[in-house]
Amino acid sequence: MKYDSQSDTYTCHNGKRLKVSKIKKEKTKTGYERETTIYSCEDCSGCPYKKECIKGNHSKVPFEDRTKNLYVSRKFNQYREEDLERITSEKGIVLRVNRSIQSEGSFGDLKEDTGFRRFRYRGKANVEAQSILLAIAHNVRKLHQKIQNGKTGTHLFALKKSA
């Protein structure tokens, strides 16, 4: 549905406006405080999209009398917008590209180049210890390659410019 921030309303497929009807505050089991804004349509009668729009069969209200309620977490939407802005910025694109090169590349190096397939020890502490040793070995090898190639001091691969 299309959102209008000026009037804080949504407009549905049938051209009806959904206004704020309630703000629900709750605390999850982990103590997180969640705020949900409920937008409601005043009249959904005779709408040709009603079956697709209103879901859930547990309501005591007959389907003909039901109206659409839209549950929105403003905080979640705000975080999502901020995230999208960050990951589509130039810095965000460089970090995403490097994430796929550097972290996925490390798994590939470990598994294929060094032939690491399974942990040799059992128990959380032992597996953690072996993981740390593997990470140290990987980093030393990476540093050695950087020194050999004269690339120390650079951490991120630059984006390739397309022609």
Ligand code: SF4
């Ligand atoms: S059911 Fe209500 S909210 Fe949904 S499209 Fe129809 S009029 Fe709009």
